[in-house]
Every structure is written in structure tokens, then in C-alpha cells.
Amino acid sequence: MIAPARPAVLLRLDGFAVALLAVFLYRELGASWWLFAGLFLAPDIGFLAYLVNRTAAPIVYNVLHTYAIPAVCFLAGLRMQYAPLMGIGLIWMAHIGVDRMLGFGLKYAEGFRVTHLQKC
Numbered sequence: 161m162i163a164p165a166r167p168a169v170l171l172r173l174d175g176f177a178v179a180l181l182a183v184f185l186y187r188e189l190g191a192s193w194w195l196f197a198g199l200f201l202a203p204d205i206g207f208l209a210y211l212v213n214r215t216a217a218p219i220v221y222n223v224l225h226t227y228a229i230p231a232v233c234f235l236a237g238l239r240m241q242y243a244p245l246m247g248i249g250l251i252w253m254a255h256i257g258v259d260r261m262l263g264f265g266l267k268y269a270e271g272f273r274v275t276h277l278q279k280c
Contacts, residue, residue, distance in 0.1 A: 168263075168277050175260025178227070182254035191247035199251045218267035225256050225266060 186196060209220035223229070234249030236242075259265075265275030 175257045179254045179257030182250045186250040203255050222266045
């Protein structure tokens with residue numbers, strides 16, 4: 161079997177594609193790169209949930225690392241013609257894309273290192 165046909169490899173390539181597209185659109189938006197740098201790691205605040213409650217932590221982490229919410233932010237910003245909201249959505253999507261590209265996936269309750277990328 162050809163290596164790129166493996167789901168984990170394809171999911172990493174998908175992450176790379178999303179990150180690349182989000183950065184390209186952010187550049188086209190003309191938003192601040194300082195804002196990009198400042199907010200890029202913001203979704204990782206979900207890690208703090210592991211210090212509070214290991215049962216709820218995967219849920220918090222997964223909500224912050226799912227494309228749905230940043231996509232809604234971007235589309236709401238587009239609809240309202242409000243560039244800052246579009247930028248936040250793009251930064252968030254870029255973060256998730258880079259995470260996926262690096263092999264960090266959505267978490268399972270079995271443990272922090274058990275992700276949807278390892279189950280592929």
C-alpha cells in the first residue's frame with residue numbers, strides 16, 4: 161500500500177492544507193501579524209483543563225481544537241464585514257491545522273496521548 165493512503169498521513173496533509181490556506185487568507189485580509197503571533201497558541205489554554213478535571217479535559221480541549229467554531233467565527237466576521245472576527249477565526253484554524261500537521265489530534269478520555277490520529 162502507498163504510504164500517503166494511510167489515514168494518519170492524510171489527516172496530517174489535511175492539517176497542513178488548512179494551515180496554509182488560513183495563513184494565506186489572513187495575509188489577504190491584511191490583519192496584524194502581531195495579533196497572529198499573540199493569539200496563535202491561545203487554543204492551547206485547553207491544556208489547563210487537565211490540571212482541573214481529567215474527565216472534562218478532553219471535552220474542553222476538543223471543543224477548542226475543532227474547526228467548527230473558528231469557521232463560524234470567520235463566516236460571522238465575513239457576513240458582518242468585521243475583519244477582526246475573521247482574523248480570529250483564521251488564526252484559530254491555522255493553529256488547529258498546524259496541530260494536526262504535527263500529529264496532535266482530538267483527545268480521547270483514555271489519556272492525553274490517545275488521539276484520533278493514533279486511532280487511524
